Amino acid sequence: MPAYAAQRDDERAAFRRALDAVEHGRDWKKEAAVLERYPLLPSLEALELTRRIGKAKKPDEIKADEIEAFLARWPETLAADDVRRAWLADRAGNGRWKEFRAAYAPGLGREFACHDLAARLADGEKLDFAKDWTALWESSTALPASCDGPLARSVDAGVIDGARLRQRIDRALDAGQSGVIDELVAHLPAAERPAATQIALALRDAPAALKQAATWPDDTRHRDAVVAAIKRVARRDADGAADAYAKLKARYQFSDKQKGDVAAAFALYRATEFDADALERLASVPAASQTDGTREWRVRVALAASDWTAALAALDALSDTQKADAEWRYLRARVLAKLDRKSEAAPVFAALAREANFYGFLAADWSGEAYTICPLTLAADRDAEKSLREGALDRAFEWRAVDRLRDARREWDWAMARFTPPQRRLAADLAYREGWYDRAVFALNKGDELKLYEQRFPLAREPQIRRESHETGLDPAWTYAIIRAESAWVEDARSSANALGLMQLLPGTAAQLAKTENIAYRRAEDLFLPDTNIALGTRYLSQMAEKYNGAPWLASAAYNAGPAPVARWLAARGDLEPDFFIASIPYRETREYVARVLAFSVIYDWRMNGKALALAARLPRNGQAYAAPKDDTPRKAVVCPAAAEPADAASATAAPGS
Known part of the structure; x- marks a missing residue:
């Protein structure tokens, strides 16, 4: 072993011992000599110092000189930022504003920016809205508690007036942020507080707001609260929201715009359930109340009904921004072809086929062209x-x-x-x-x-992924794509649902699989071990594939959303062609996920083989058998025309098929 490597190993061992000592409140200094030149020494010192700051019982227990010395010793480091934050929080908490200002530096976040406002007010300074509040005021989330004092002082001084308060409340209403409104209610004129409170309630607990709405006065702000509550209830209970609205219309003089917004909400949420009248409702929403959501769901509902004329009309009604998106360009070409307007569809397919995204790959399949992928390399420096x-x-x-x-x-x-x-x-x-x-x-x-496809789509752990995929009947490119879409190669990834590791498995699912497949597994943290995670993940993916005759697109949807929703969608629309079926998936996350996974499959297939299985081949009709490609399976050529401007496969937002 080279001397440097041996030295670094010794330093790491000493650092682990020192880190354990600091985290358990023991003295770590006996390791200091070994760590004198070790890169993580400042982090170790910072951890000890921040712990001392947090445990200090008296304001003067730690001196400013010690903090200043540390910051000077390790300037421009994360360790210095950590110590500075801990010190600033402590000084602010103790009202030691002079020491706070001496150590403060901009860029530490909103909490400390507001502490700085408090410090300046304590020094007798006057605040200016444009200079001191604009960035904080335009954020869409609630202010930290450290802003409470400066906010109250600024309102009292007229720096923040009623118009600015109402402006922020309106932005919060649009963003659905009840906490922002809660923090502002007390600063409003007394006459405006009840309505603002009801707006916050409508965002936080819409059913409760609708129950109370029968007793509210009929004024502009209370109407805003009622409409907000109806729109939110409609997401989960369109019929209940419609009933409440019918009763409240007699009490409130809703504006035409508010009536249109309610109609748009009812139409949108009925559309996601594919109600019989959804298409008619979506088309009849007033232009002023149309949103990207209502416009796109008008297309999806028409496609689900195989109503090509209505689908083309809905595609024509999309916004210019939406029309430029690859999904809608592809679907337009498909609909034109369905209407026997193939001469109009052909140039759309041809243009799309020069993009390296999900729709581009499928467009290339329709037009019989090679895939366009134009990789770049980084010059070494x-x-x-x-x-x-x-x-x-x-x-x-x-x-x-x-x-x-x-x-x-x-x-x-x-x-x-x-x-x-x-x-x-x-x-x-x-x-x-x-x-x-x-x-x-x-x-x-x-x-x-x-x-930079090499770096963005790494062929990591290739021997294991090939082996595990072949043992479970999977295409290795698809396994790679699932890993890339699930965790982006973060080995210790943990989702909000507690799915863990590279292939994002739930611990209970993993334990069950490990038992039936005789794979070593003791505890949930084992899923952070790539070997274990991939061994279990490929077997779970194989189980999903078996449910759908091997079809990667359906198995991918079930891997993301679960088999139960996929079963409902298939029961309702399983006879659709795969691209139109996927466009009709109610869950946006799942639509995007399927598109990502299948696009990534093409890229990984190309990375491994120099060519790629046709994406259309990965989209068998529901009920048709599908088998993973073999090494000698015919694959499509991948080219890079001189004028090609490939787009990112990860940007695809839904998956078509043929």
């Missing part, structure tokens, strides 16, 4: 790369080396926020080459970076 590694990136990689992935990502994100675009690309490539794939995936997300 070892000197620049070396300079990047000398600071925060080195610390990020070290956190990863000692198995502290959350800390590693914090350090990485802190560094990336300070890099130039060329530096960020170099850092992403470095992470890719170091096997930290998720950092590259997340970093390369716009412009020409989307063409």
Whole structure:
């Protein structure tokens, strides 16, 4: 082992011991000599210092000089930011505003920005709305508690007047943020408070608001509250909302715009249930109340009914922004072909076929063209790369080396926020080459970076993925695509539903699979082990595929939404062609997921084989048998015409088929 590597191993071992000591309140200084040049020494010192700040029982227990010395010793580091935040919170909590201002630096977030306003007010300064409040005021979420004092002072001083309060309430109403309104009610004139309270209630508990609405006065703001409540109730109970609206119309003089907005809400939520009158309702919504949602669902309902004339009319009614989206261009071409207007459909398919997204791949299948994928490569710059590694990136990689992935990502994100675009690309490539794939995936997300397919679609763990896929009858490209869509290669990913790891398995599902498949599995945290996760995940994916005769598009939908919803959709619309069926999936997340997975399957197939199985072949009709491709299965050529401008497969938002 090289001397440097041995030294770094010793440092990591010492750091682990020191970190454990700090986290358990023991002295870590005996390890300090070994760690003198170790990249994570400032993080270790910061952890100890922030813990001391948090446990201090008296304001003067820790001196400002000690904080200043630390900040001077480790300038421009995440460790310094952590200490600064802890110190500022402590000084603000103790009303030590002079020390707060001495240590404050902009860019630490809204909480500390408001503490800074309080500090300046304590020093007798006057606030200015444009300079001090604009950024805070335009946010769509509630202000932190540290803003309460400065807000009250600013209202009293007229810096924030009634018009600005009402403006923020209106924005909160549009954004559905009841907490924003709650924080402002007390600052309104007394006559305006009841209506604002009811608007907040309508957003927070719409059924309760509708029960109370029969006793509210008929004024502009109370009408806003009633309409907001009706629209929110309609999401889950369109019939109940309609009944409530019918009763309240006699009490309130709703404006034409409000009536139109209610009609749009009823039409939209009936459309997602594919009610018989949904198409008629959507088409009759007044123009002023039409939204992107009502316009797109008019298309989806028409497609689900195979009413091609109505579908084309709905496509014509989309906004210009919507019409430019690949999904709607593709569906327009498909509908034109259904109406036997193939000469009009052909140029749309041809243009789409030059894009590297889900619709582009399917358009290429319809037009008989090769797939267009134009990969770029990053030029090596070892000197620049070396300079990047000398600071925060080195610390990020070290956190990863000692198995502290959350800390590693914090350090990485802190560094990336300070890099130039060329530096960020170099850092992403470095992470890719170091096997930290998720950092590259997340970093390369716009412009020409989307063409860096090697880094964005890594062929990680290929021997295992090929082996596990073949053992379970899966296409390895599809397995890769599921991993990429589920976790983007974040090994310790955890969803809000507690799905874990690369393939996002629920612990209960994993335990059941492990038992039936005789795979070693002891506890939920085992799903953070890639070998275990992929072994179990491929078997679960195979079970999904078996439910649908192997069809990847249906199995992908079930992997995302669960088999029960897919069963309902198939019972209602299972005779649709796959592309139209997927366009009619009520869950936006699932529509987008299926599109992503199948587009990623094409890209991974190309990455592994130089060619790709036709996407249309991955979309058998419901009930038709599908078998994973083999090595000798015919695949389509992938080309890069000189004028091609490929788009990102990840941007696809729904999945068509043939």
